[in-house]
Amino acid sequence: MKKTLFFLLSLLVFTCCVSIKHKHEHHKKHTHYPLYSNIPAHKIIFPSTTPDRIIVNLTEDPAHSFAVNWRTSQQIDTAYVEIAEETHGPDFLSEGKVRRIIAKTKGLETENIDDDEPLVKAAFHSVIIKNLEPEKTYVYRLGDGRKNDDGWSEWFQIKTPNIDKNAPYSFIYFGDAQIKVKSEWSRVIRKSYQMIPEVDFMYHAGDLINHSESDKEWGEWFYAGSFIHATVPSIMTPGNHEYHNKKLSRLWTHQFTLPENGPLDELKEACYALDYQNMKLISLDARSFELHEYSKKAQTKWLDSVLASNTQKWVTLTIHYPILPTIEGRGNTDLSEALKPIIDKYNVDLVLQGHNHSYARGHASNNALGKTVVNNVETIYAISVSGPKMAGSSNLDWMVKEGKHTQLFQIISVSNDTLKYNAYTTKGSLYDSFTLIKGKGGNKKLLNNKVEEIIEKNK
Template sequence: MRALKLSVQAAVVLAALLCLPLAAQDAARKHEPNTRVPAGVIRFSPSVFPDRIVASPEQDASTGFSVAWRTSAQLDAPLLQIVVAGDSPDMGVPREIASSSRELRTENGLARHHRADVDGLQPDTLYAWRVQGGGTWSAWHHTRTAARAEAPMTLLYFGDTQNKNTSLTTRVIREAMRHAPDARLALFAGDLVSGGDGEDDNEWGEWFEANESLPTSMMVAPAIGNHEYFEEFEDTPRERRVLGAHWPLTFSLPGNGAAGAKGTTYWFDYQGVRVAVIDGTSALDLGTASAQAHWLDGVLGANPHRWSIVMTHQPFFSPRDGRDNVLLRGHLLPVIRKHRVDLVLQGHDHLYGRRAGDAPTPVFVVSVAGAKQYRLSREARETMRPVAEDTQLFQVVRIDGTRLRYEARTATGCLYDAFELLDDGAAGKRLLEVQEGRIAERDCPRAQTLKGRSDRCWE
């Protein structure tokens, strides 16, 4: 009876809050911390059990992929086992591959991060694989290699996750996998975590927690964001950008990048698509824009496939006020236009906006999957369509021969944006807008965040 009385009282309070103006409702709430880990609690300490397991494509994703994982520090060069997946628990004698290992000390203790490169695989084949811990193994995971170029394929694209990953990114990942259960590749446009707050390892732990089975059921290809770097000697004459310690250990990415940015740029071929990943932070702050442009020109110029995607964290055309990435447009944009890249996938600005030029391609998209939400500039409202504030999104890209279909969906699965690119051969590519089923454009309904910031919609 007492429980019933409390639930009725709670309902009355909730109803009263919902009747208040939005500003008053916000004033009654507290700002949520960036992770769910209370101060003084060790949530993500490494152990003999392998965790943070993630598969990424090799340069040719039809014949290989690489796996990164983490264990406690006493393990060196544990094994990966792989075999063609079968319906019997006896799948045969697996092939064993040794890993390389590197140490990392964080707020959660000393860990070893491992990498195993798997090559010589058959295209379009489902493999079962697992990684070794200390006297134990992970579960057997299933990952399918890319098929031949003309086979249909589905990929997912996520803008910045960054903040409150377990709390609010989890639902976006789940909804994406529900809408695209056939997806084999996931692209992340940088700022996977926020970093620089003494909780870097907790944030990476929550990123993996939010992604659940995605990093082992498909191949993951991330771009690096500015939050994967940190400011060394901040607020002094010696201040400089330095690559964060987690990035080179957390993912096992192809080593075919641009001079001066080898560990943060790369390319790979996945089933009729060439994907090139560039490092906007390095281009803007570390002087590698020219080198990346030269490298990208070669990568795209040698593309044998019908389709191409370039992914970068910082947008070429920013939808947020006060940001203008001139160096990207000066050095890299001409290369992208020269090679008529189909999709340019971007993050950084915590908004949604699609922009195209006079030609059907390239199509430039900025999106956000995570909790932090900014405000649109007037220029973005005039030059991009559609746009969105205050909206968590994921994107599904389906490619089938001469047709590429792009969909942006909200955290609840509503269709927000959609178009198709059709390859007419010698006549070039056409862009067809898909209007049916799309919801109306969304704007931020509040004047400031819970922390009182008027330049953002949500923290």
């Protein structure tokens, strides 16, 4: 009897220990996120084992490579990209056609206390896919390596640029998205894609979100772009809202893979340059420029050197803070005094900006003339806003077109020596339009194109 009782007690203790062990392992392997399932934005904030926040970025060699980034829970410590040339059917999955590449994985824990957001533990994965052929469409997917489709994303399609530098291409330029990104900015990026689904890349001029450490806001930004982020490459310039405590958000460098050829280590993926067909694309970090004298000097010297060695036909510079003001007396004097002489020296074609939450486009010597045709025009400056946060502006002499209280996106199309710029509203109405024609010696003719009449209501 005693032996039986001892056996039963031993069995009970063993069962309890196993149960506790399994319970411990369960909590160890699984996230704490179900505890927060009452949070309305639960699915946007927290990662899972399925890839999310997928985005493709341009590299320094877009014709032969692209970068892809995504997020999962920290349960996934090893992740992969699979890529193949696109076929008319599922035969791209035939043996030997799919290439698998292991990703770089970095864990990150964030807790946005300022906005009362919970602790988020995520794994961020990135790959630069190389050895691609120009002007070819590929399919790729992301996952944890299992044999079935569980744990993998869908297959995405992406096309590399043309080997002919002067072949036509296009990109979309967005000013600040910043607030109400899921509810009100989403229609802007989706309308732009609807109007030009064959667009080659997208260019964001800073303040993608409002609070740099907010996982909810970043989640909304990725949600708004959805599969577009995974099929159309992006590049982005940081704004002041990507900074926290005078430092660029860690989420910026974890979520994106951008060129690292800037003048300082701390400016990697923020200040950089790359060539896309016949255009030199340059990003400057305005917030760092403003905060640190050494950064101002480094970026100024670097910009001069990049432009001095440039061999591309077109040059587009993106910086979040405007070089020319939209309201009298509220310009960025330090920025303008340091950068405008260099921009003038090399006759940069376009300077794309944000920050002021209004619209303006023109050139420094316009003097309110408003001519339809301008010969030997210098740099064209544009300021735009894509999100719903609006501000006032003044119709200053340098502006050919000025506007406010309108969400906009700009489609810029380039073909050899012709660049066409069209700004559209969220309804698809043409708001501003011009054409640049570049002749021999670099002289440019500006044609201000006729646009639709848009009634603006000042709030």
